[in-house]
Each structure stands twice: as structure tokens, then as C-alpha cells.
Amino acid sequence: MTDLTETVARGSKTPRAKAARAKPRGNGGARKRTFLSETKLLEFAELLFFAYRDFTRDPDAILKDFGFGRAHHRVLHFVNRHSGLSVADLLDVLTITKQSLSRVLKQLIDKGYIVQRAGRSDRRQRLLFPTEKARVLAERLAAPQSVRLAEALKAAGPGTETHLRRFLQAMVNAEERPKVSSIMAASPASLKEGGEGG
Amino acid sequence: MTDLTETVARGSKTPRAKAARAKPRGNGGARKRTFLSETKLLEFAELLFFAYRDFTRDPDAILKDFGFGRAHHRVLHFVNRHSGLSVADLLDVLTITKQSLSRVLKQLIDKGYIVQRAGRSDRRQRLLFPTEKARVLAERLAAPQSVRLAEALKAAGPGTETHLRRFLQAMVNAEERPKVSSIMAASPASLKEGGEGG
DNA sequence: TGAAATAAGTCAACATGGCTGACATAACCG
DNA sequence: CGGTTATGTCAGCCATGTTGACTTATTTCA
Numbered sequence: 001m002t003d004l005t006e007t008v009a010r011g012s013k014t015p016r017a018k019a020a021r022a023k024p025r026g027n028g029g030a031r032k033r034t035f036l037s038e039t040k041l042l043e044f045a046e047l048l049f050f051a052y053r054d055f056t057r058d059p060d061a062i063l064k065d066f067g068f069g070r071a072h073h074r075v076l077h078f079v080n081r082h083s084g085l086s087v088a089d090l091l092d093v094l095t096i097t098k099q100s101l102s103r104v105l106k107q108l109i110d111k112g113y114i115v116q117r118a119g120r121s122d123r124r125q126r127l128l129f130p131t132e133k134a135r136v137l138a139e140r141l142a143a144p145q146s147v148r149l150a151e152a153l154k155a156a157g158p159g160t161e162t163h164l165r166r167f168l169q170a171m172v173n174a175e176e177r178p179k180v181s182s183i184m185a186a187s188p189a190s191l192k193e194g195g196e197g198g
Numbered sequence: 199m200t201d202l203t204e205t206v207a208r209g210s211k212t213p214r215a216k217a218a219r220a221k222p223r224g225n226g227g228a229r230k231r232t233f234l235s236e237t238k239l240l241e242f243a244e245l246l247f248f249a250y251r252d253f254t255r256d257p258d259a260i261l262k263d264f265g266f267g268r269a270h271h272r273v274l275h276f277v278n279r280h281s282g283l284s285v286a287d288l289l290d291v292l293t294i295t296k297q298s299l300s301r302v303l304k305q306l307i308d309k310g311y312i313v314q315r316a317g318r319s320d321r322r323q324r325l326l327f328p329t330e331k332a333r334v335l336a337e338r339l340a341a342p343q344s345v346r347l348a349e350a351l352k353a354a355g356p357g358t359e360t361h362l363r364r365f366l367q368a369m370v371n372a373e374e375r376p377k378v379s380s381i382m383a384a385s386p387a388s389l390k391e392g393g394e395g396g
Numbered sequence: 397t398g399a400a401a402t403a404a405g406t407c408a409a410c411a412t413g414g415c416t417g418a419c420a421t422a423a424c425c426g
Numbered sequence: 427c428g429g430t431t432a433t434g435t436c437a438g439c440c441a442t443g444t445t446g447a448c449t450t451a452t453t454t455c456a
Contacts, residue, residue, distance in 0.1 A: 041344040042279060043382060044351075044362065045253075049272070050378050051369035052250050053293060055243075069441055074247070081240060087404060095251060100443050102405070124403045124452045146239040152368035153242075160361040163354050164242065167362055170350035171249035180248050184241060267412055285433060298414055300434070322423045322432045 058144035066137065071104045073141055079114055080130040080138040082186055086119065087126050093183060113137065256342035264335065269302045271339055277312055278328040278336035280384055284317065285324050291381060311335065 059073050066072075078085065078093055087105075091098055105128075108114045113134040119125030130138065153160050172180050257271050264270075276283065276291055285303075289296055303326075306312045311332040317323030328336065351358050370378050 038340075038344060040359075041347045042340060044347050044366070045340065045343050046275075046279070046382060047363065047366035047370075047378075048250065048253065050374070051366040052246065054371045054374065055246065055369055057371070071442060077244075081244070088402095096442085097444065098404075099406080099445085103442075106405095119403095122403080122453070126404065142236075142240060142243065145243050146236060148369060149239045149242050152365050155368035156361050156364035159357065160365055161238075163358040163361045164365055165245065167350050167354035167358055168242070168245035168249040170353035171253060171346060172245075173252045173255070176248070176252065180245075184244060269413060286431095294413085295415065296433075297416085297435080301413075304434095316423095317432095320424070320432080324433065 055145060055148065058148070059141040062141055062144075068107075069104075071100075072108060075101070075104055075108060076113065076130070076134055076138045076141065079108075079128045080134055082183055083129050084127045085183070087128065089183070090128065092179065108134070253343060253346065256346070257339040260339055260342075266305075267302075269298075270306060273299070273302055273306060274311065274328070274332055274336045274339065277306075277326045278332055280381055281327050282325045283381075285326065287381070288326065290377065306332070 056070060060070060063069060063073055068076075074094055075090065078090055082089075085093075087098070087101070090105075091101055094101065105114065109116065112131055115129050115131060116126040117129060119127050153164070156164075169177065169180070254268060258268060261267060261271055266274075272292055273288065276288055280287075283291075285296070285299070288303075289299055292299065303312065307314065310329055313327050313329055314324040315327060317325050351362070354362075367375065367378070
């Protein structure tokens with residue numbers, strides 16, 4: 001396969017320098033007073049894509065050995081970290097339909113990773129709890145991601161944590177922010193009364 | 199649907215305080231000298247998920263009106279921003295198979311968003327160029343993302359850009375970093391000799 | 397108390413976008 | 427000329443998302 005470096009280099013040393021650039025750099029026509037140039041913002045968009053692409057790689061590989069996919073990982077993660085959350089909450093967090101969730105959730109339940117318990121105050125609810133098996137797998141999936149994050153934070157230098165946290169929070173839809181912070185506030189896995197039977 | 203805030207609150211004010219926590223907070227067993235607690239890292243993982251989830255929302259909605267999906271967006275983005283890149287380069291960037299790319303690429307070509315031209319130095323290559331139509335759509339898709347990024351960067355305060363850039367770069371697989379920086383260096387869409395015919 | 401609303405589950409069909417495997421064509425390179 | 431490379435394509439499979447319709451248990455409220 002062509003080395004990107006080469007191709008890209010070749011691309012820019014092309015003759016046709018005439019078609020210089022219809023849209024120079026900065027802001028492209030319409031909106032003017034952008035503090036951050038449009039180009040810079042697109043670079044961040046690109047970097048975000050690359051970062052997220054690789055962020056999911058390690059767990060994806062592990063999941064294959066278990067016959068699971070990324071969707072299972074997400075469920076596993078949230079049930080493990082926010083033990084006892086309801087199905088509706090999980091749907092809300094994942095922003096998928098219940099039919100879509102149902103497939104992976106059923107598999108995780110069948111294979112003994114998740115147990116359900118009726119809510120005490122509202123017995124219609126099915127609260128979700130991880131089994132020990134789930135905790136082990138979730139931790140194994142999280143491990144490479146934690147390492148990656150720790151290294152990246154370190155590489156980015158002191159002060160990154162604060163900036164990054166604020167940035168990521170602000171990236172979330174404004175209406176969703178309360179929900180996100182509330183679920184994140186409940187991080188310390190609440191209770192583990194769920195049947196441990198894996 | 200249950201308000202997350204409620205549910206979560208109820209969850210934590212549960213009796214059963216006995217099952218306090220097998221794994222307090224910090225690091226869980228194995229590796230010791232973690233500067234950043236495991237919990238904090240998991241919070242970043244979660245925030246990253248939420249941020250990326252919402253980052254893709256606006257363009258996804260627009261794409262539906264065009265009968266396109268997120269895969270088309272990615273192709274559109276990279277061809278637009280790195281005009282003239284080869285199929286192999288695109289595959290490399292997206293990390294998907296050529297069969298998978300072929301589907302969306304064909305549609306984009308058929309609908310007049312992308313044109314191909316044989317490479318001059320290597321005529322086996324099919325270099326990809328955006329048409330005017332593609333540029334317009336790509337810009338429209340990018341707009342809400344740029345706004346979101348700009349606002350988030352602003353909200354996160356001065357100094358965020360540098361930290362964020364370094365962080366995101368470090369999140370990329372080490373082996374991939376040269377490729378990523380080389381393609382990003384070629385940002386200023388090289389040339390637009392591709393037939394403009396939309 | 398009884399009807400409406402809510403939480404969850406399920407069936408069925410379909411769309412998107414990944415994947416593997418196999419094979420074809422054209423162009424490059426030594 | 428022969429092997430490698432860049433691209434394209436057929437065919438089928440899998441994971442995961444969607445809509446729509448309907449059921450059951452439970453809660454809420456007039």
C-alpha cells in the first residue's frame with residue numbers, strides 16, 4: 001500500500017499550481033468573526049476521529065474472543081460502572097432503541113454477565129446489575145483504554161485534565177448535560193445485591 | 199422515561215450500604231503507581247463516548263436527507279479535505295476493507311460527488327477529487343461540528359487547544375501517528391483538477 | 397376503583413456498514 | 427516476460443441500528 005507520506009507529498013508537489021485555492025484557509029465565505037479558523041476546527045474534527053477510532057481498537061479485539069461486539073462493551077461498561085441503572089436509563093445513555101438494546105442485553109443476560117432485579121419503588125423497572133464475570137470482563141476491556149488515556153494525558157502535559165474534561169463536557173448536547181453529569185456523579189457502582197451466580 | 203437524575207439518586211440512597219465497595223477507588227489491585235486513578239480514567243472514557251456520540255449527531259441528521267450515512271460523511275470529509283488522495287490512502291485512513299469502501303464510494307461517484315483520475319506517476323492509482331457538489335455538502339456537514347468544537351474549546355478556556363491537540367494525537371496508535379500527521383499536514387486541499395461536472 | 401400512562405419485552409422486517417474469500421484487470425518493476 | 431501492486435467486483439455473512447405493532451405488568455390519577 002502506498003505510504004501516505006509519499007502520496008501526500010507527491011500530491012502537493014503537483015504541477016497545476018494554478019488552481020491555487022478557491023478557499024484559501026481561514027473562514028470560507030459566510031461567517032466571518034471566527035476566532036478559531038475553520039481549518040483548525042476541521043483539524044480537531046479529524047483528530048477526534050482518529051483518536052476515537054484507535055480508542056476502540058483494543059477492546060474490539062478482546063471482544064471478538066468472547067463473541068461480543070462494541071455494543072456489548074457499551075452495555076457492559078455502563079451496567080458495571082453504574083450498577084443498578086434501569087433499562088430506560090441505559091437506553092437514554094446509549095441513545096438507541098429498546099429493540100436494538102434488547103438483542104445485546106439478552107445475550108449478556110443469557111451468558112451470565114448481567115442480572116436483572118425489579119425496582120423496589122417501581123416494580124415495573126428492571127434494574128441491571130453486573131455479575132462478577134461482567135466485572136472481570138469490563139475491567140479487562142477498560143484496561144487498555146485506561147492505559148491509552150493515562151499515557152495521552154501524560155503526553156499532553158499538566159493541566160490537560162481540566163481542559164479536556166471541560167472540553168468533553170461542552171461537546172455534549174446542552175440538553176443532555178444534566179443527564180450526563182447525573183449519571184457520572186453516580187459513578188461509584190451503587191450496590192451489588194444482584195445474584196452473583198455467573 | 200425515568201429521569202436519570204432521579205433514578206441515580208434513588209440508587210445511591212439505597213439501604214444495603216453494607217456492600218460498601220470491594221474496589222474502593224484508586225487502582226484496582228494489579229498496577230500500583232497510577233498517577234491518575236482508575237476511576238478518573240474511566241470518567242474520561244465515558245466523557246469521550248458522550249462527546250463523540252453527540253459530535254456525530256448533527257451531520258447524521260443532515261445525511262439522512264441525502265440518503266447517505268456516516269460512512270459517506272467520512273469519505274466525503276477526507277476526499278474534500280485531502281483532495282487527490284488515492285484509494286489506498288483512504289482505506290488506510292478509514293481502516294476498513296476495500297469492499298466496504300467500494301459501496302459508499304461508488305454511490306458518491308454515481309451521484310456526482312466524487313470524481314476519479316488516474317495518477318500521473320502511477321496510472322494504476324485512482325486519485326479521488328471532490329466535485330463542487332461535494333464541497334458544498336461537506337461544508338454543510340462540517341458546519342455544526344465546527345460550531346460545536348468552537349464552542350467547546352471556548353467553554354474549556356484558553357490553553358485548551360494545545361492540550362487537546364497533544365492529547366488527541368497521543369491517543370492515536372503510535373505506529374499510526376506518522377501517517378496521521380502526514381495526511382493532516384496535507385490539509386490545504388491540494389488541487390482541484392477533477393472534472394467539476396456534478 | 398378503573399382507565400390511562402408507563403416500563404419493559406417481543407415479533408417481524410429492513411437498512412447500514414462492517415467482514416471474508418475469490419477472482420479479474422491494468423499497470424508497474426526488475 | 428513474470429511477479430507484484432492498485433483497484434474493482436461478485437457473493438455472502440454478521441453486527442447493530444431502525445420502524446411499527448402489540449403484550450404484560452404496574453403505577454398513577456381522576
